Amino acid sequence: MNYPNGIKKNKTVILNKKIDYKNRGMNLENDINETNNYYIDNDIAFIYKKPTPIKLVKVDYKKGRIDEAYFEMPSTTDYNGIYKGKYIDFEAKETTNKKGFPLINIHKHQIKHIRNIYKSNGICFIIVRFTSFNETYLLMARDFLDFIDNIKKSVIPREYFITNGFKIKDKFIKKVDYLEIIDKMEDV
Amino acid sequence: MNYPNGIKKNKTVILNKKIDYKNRGMNLENDINETNNYYIDNDIAFIYKKPTPIKLVKVDYKKGRIDEAYFEMPSTTDYNGIYKGKYIDFEAKETTNKKGFPLINIHKHQIKHIRNIYKSNGICFIIVRFTSFNETYLLMARDFLDFIDNIKKSVIPREYFITNGFKIKDKFIKKVDYLEIIDKMEDV
Numbered sequence: 001m002n003y004p005n006g007i008k009k010n011k012t013v014i015l016n017k018k019i020d021y022k023n024r025g026m027n028l029e030n031d032i033n034e035t036n037n038y039y040i041d042n043d044i045a046f047i048y049k050k051p052t053p054i055k056l057v058k059v060d061y062k063k064g065r066i067d068e069a070y071f072e073m074p075s076t077t078d079y080n081g082i083y084k085g086k087y088i089d090f091e092a093k094e095t096t097n098k099k100g101f102p103l104i105n106i107h108k109h110q111i112k113h114i115r116n117i118y119k120s121n122g123i124c125f126i127i128v129r130f131t132s133f134n135e136t137y138l139l140m141a142r143d144f145l146d147f148i149d150n151i152k153k154s155v156i157p158r159e160y161f162i163t164n165g166f167k168i169k170d171k172f173i174k175k176v177d178y179l180e181i182i183d184k185m186e187d188v
Numbered sequence: 189m190n191y192p193n194g195i196k197k198n199k200t201v202i203l204n205k206k207i208d209y210k211n212r213g214m215n216l217e218n219d220i221n222e223t224n225n226y227y228i229d230n231d232i233a234f235i236y237k238k239p240t241p242i243k244l245v246k247v248d249y250k251k252g253r254i255d256e257a258y259f260e261m262p263s264t265t266d267y268n269g270i271y272k273g274k275y276i277d278f279e280a281k282e283t284t285n286k287k288g289f290p291l292i293n294i295h296k297h298q299i300k301h302i303r304n305i306y307k308s309n310g311i312c313f314i315i316v317r318f319t320s321f322n323e324t325y326l327l328m329a330r331d332f333l334d335f336i337d338n339i340k341k342s343v344i345p346r347e348y349f350i351t352n353g354f355k356i357k358d359k360f361i362k363k364v365d366y367l368e369i370i371d372k373m374e375d376v
Contacts, residue, residue, distance in 0.1 A: 043304070046301070051241040054240075065256065066254060066257040066259070068255065069257060076236055082275040082277070086275060087269070087273065120273055121273035122270045
């Protein structure tokens with residue numbers, strides 16, 4: 001199941017603004033959202049995180065309140081939008097693993113989606129942050145799918161990101177300025 | 189507030205499969221989802237409905253259950269994706285109004301989003317179904333924004349859709365085959 005980032009998964013929690021602020025800037029999702037807001041505010045790109053899909057079970061429509069619902073598996077990646085007229089699509093994940101990125105973090109139908117977008121000539125990639133090293137990499141769909149199809153291991157080694165991916169610089173305003181990397185590519 | 193289509197808003201309802209099936213094919217959202225599934229299954233386009241954004245308040249992560257949450261206002265349109273390598277984006281609404289489409293159905297920030305996508309050269313439009321006539325129209329963002337900027341009325345008359353929009357044929361398999369209309373356009 002897919003849980004929103006940055007919140008504990010092992011007990012009942014009351015989410016409030018205090019908790020939201022506490023986590024601000026502390027994780028990849030927040031950093032990307034801030035970057036996307038910068039892109040939007042400056043008319044650079046219009047890229048948004050999709051809401052987590054939820055199965056509604058019991059709803060009080062009079063009060064606009066959901067009383068029972070469950071997290072559902074997303075069928076696509078989390079982020080998509082438009083950049084310079086082109087379709088852009090990516091998934092972003094953090095890992096504490098020091099050796100590499102375990103593929104179990106990306107569902108089968110998400111891999112299928114990445115394959116579809118790649119074949120359709122969309123700009124498609126994954127962003128992975130290795131929290132132990134505070135390093136964030138962008139890996140294009142081509143190289144991601146090449147690993148899955150040809151190397152077929154359950155963990156993409158950190159070295160694979162270093163060799164085939166692009167390190168995203170840590171900036172103050174555009175915290176995860178992934179479009180800077182896209183701009184440098186000749187074929188997108 | 190934005191409620192999912194096809195369910196009563198005035199009392200507590202238990203949603204179950206029976207109700208889902210009962211409404212199947214009965215409303216625009218279902219028809220578009222079926223059409224999108226056809227496009228996806230046949231590698232024609234990859235366009236999805238975004239989940240309704242929800243503000244989580246109380247969550248039992250042990251059981252994966254949401255115990256209290258509220259519907260939030262979406263900041264973008266409901267549908268987006270990729271078609272022939274291009275970014276595509278639209279909003280879809282039903283109305284029982286016989287004279288026209290009340291603009292109150294589309295939030296200000298959604299109009300702003302449509303404007304952004306139009307300026308970014310995305311394929312952008314709205315789909316409106318007049319349920320009283322069982323007619324479904326596609327209106328390109330250019331003509332939609334032109335109405336808002338220059339005619340400035342609170343209801344887009346049905347005649348405006350007839351004159352400036354494109355009627356979507358009622359089909360058996362691709363129920364709302366909007367890409368057939370996009371294909372006929374020279375400038376997209």
